[in-house]
Amino acid sequence: MKIAFHGAARTVTGSKHIITLDNGKKILLDCGLFQGMGTDTDRLNETLGFDPGGITYMLLSHAHIDHTGLIPRLSKLGYQGPIYCTAATRDLTEVLLQDSAEIQNDDIKYENKKRHQQNLPPLEPLYTVDDALHVLKQLQPVDYNTWTRIDPDVEVLYTDAGHIIGSACVHIRITEKGVTRQLTFSGDVGRYGDLILKSPETFPQADFIVMESTYGSTLHEAAKPSDEALLRYIHETCISNKGKLIIPAFSVGRTQELLYVLNTAQLAGKLPAVDIFVDSPLSLETTEVVIRHPECFNDTLQQVLRTDTNPFDFPGLHYIRTVEASKQLNFRTAPCVIISASGMAEAGRVKHHIANNILNPQNMILLVGYCEPDSLGGRLMRGAKQVHIYGTRYDVNARIGSIRSMSAHGDYQDLGHWLAGQVPDKVQKLFLVHGEYEVQQIFREWLLKKGFKDIQIPAQHTEVDLG
The missing domain is CATH 3.60.15.10 (Ribonuclease Z/Hydroxyacylglutathione hydrolase-like)
Incomplete structure (x- = not known):
């Protein structure tokens, strides 16, 4: 063999x-x-x-x-x-x-x-x-x-x-x-x-x-501090700085985890009153698949399901389905959170959101998982001062955050x-x-x-x- x-x-x-x-x-x-x-x-x-x-x-x-x-x-x-x-x-x-x-x-x-x-x-x-x-x-x-x-x-x-x-x-x-x-x-x-x-x-x-x-x-940080860090980034970026928080997130796993954390925070009265957009049709489809397989959930989430039939949905959450609606987010001036694929920022709509928001120091790009070093997310995580996106060079003026414990x-x-x-x-x-x-x-x-x-x-x- x-x-x-x-x-x-x-x-x-x-x-x-x-x-x-x-x-x-x-x-x-x-x-x-x-x-x-x-x-x-x-x-x-x-x-x-x-x-x-x-x-x-x-x-x-x-x-x-x-x-x-x-x-x-x-x-x-x-x-x-x-x-x-x-x-x-x-x-x-x-x-x-x-x-x-x-x-x-x-x-x-x-x-x-x-x-x-x-x-x-x-x-x-x-x-x-x-x-x-x-x-x-x-x-x-x-x-x-x-x-x-x-x-x-x-x-x-x-x-x-x-x-x-x-x-x-x-x-x-x-x-x-x-x-x-x-x-x-x-x-x-x-x-x-x-x-x-x-x-x-x-x-x-x-x-x-x-x-x-x-x-x-x-050695990852504990899961609880990652929840607190996410809420802190939302408050600092959207409430204090009046900016946009862009979160590259894989459609499978990471997006559902983020939504579950935000749903829990909303139920506890801790989530700031900002619009949260999931700009990924794939994320919607995969979330529906996840909901169809509760046999894979842990005991804690099984208990949650007894009172909350959809722990990945909450007031203020919006799914963006069309390309036109995605483009309209570029013209939005109000603070918001945009969760979009892919997690390494190498493909998908998130690259456009980064390109349209990276020059503004009020904004933040928050990386919440592993990024291959040569990927766009990897370069941002390493502190690059300039990046190329679709052949155009951009100065990295937006703040870059990271929550590695959400891997x-x-x-x-x-x-x-x-x-x-x-x-x-x-x-x-x-x-x-x-x-x-x-x-x-x-x-x-x-x-x-x-x-x-x-x-x-x-x-x-x-x-x-x-x-």
Whole structure:
């Protein structure tokens, strides 16, 4: 048995790993889009690094585009087999892949206008909306906490990862030559004590572990101070400075968490009287999916649902559905909060809102989660004095704020907690993926002190023999 790493290898996006069995069958773990990689992004997404037609099965951890975004291309290039996932992941993936296809179509139209002026041939998108719709029939939901046999020699168990709605850690029992071994793929591990979701679950002893490491060198602040910080930023920006608060937020997970915090504050009489706009049709669709899957909510939110049927809605909240309505926000002079995708500020309507508000020192851009260093959000977070948005240079006069504790990824203590049920001596190899290389090196040293012996940080397209 071998494993190869074709994405999220010494970087945080593009998750895709392949297990090759001794009999030649191949199991693909995730097939994500690279995002926020600067000029390398398009090149990385053009080539999968493996033959799609050679894949036998696919196992999907969760619906985020950096884990699902190349599935339509995978299918288009030859893979027509099953894609196993949880029911909530199936529903979210349907929404997110169509949105991804539409974004690519819009981006390619913009790029082709420039190429036409330069007498260059037009480019094609990675996939179309039809391609995204075609792949949906391949998604096959499985239950949490039930071993499912997908092959005479392979069983799969999904346990709750607590990252986003439907997210799972994937455990694979493989029998070869009469010997059964387990490989565990963490997907993305959430936080313990999340405001909305259940905590990550314990799992059976693994022989091999492929583990995310996004915040492997970071200790998050407690969730409660992040609630207070959000209200403080709203008061300072909208009440004291009479400005606009622009919050880039992923449509899945982060937007719902923000709305839940604001709903709680409104019920407690703590939310200032300002209009709050969610300028993302995708956020509306994904929030509807989240509401359809209360089985993923933690006990606290289950209690809330007994008296509040929609904990993501409150007076003063407005969803912006049309492009024209989004543009009208640019002419609004009254203070307000605008929550818009994407979270790294690399695509979507939020880039336009940042461009239209970044020159005004009364305004603030509040970053509430991880940003790839080369993304627009990453550059702002690092304190850039000037940024380029759609080819135009802007001085960064608006204030830049950050609430890192709102991440859906666990910090190194959460990751350690997730591993706590494992006997280190029984884990033959532990691979760190989905992290920046410098962070992974720090996390590796921390794990060695915890007793894990063989910890590897694979590079892109590395293949390792598991014996």
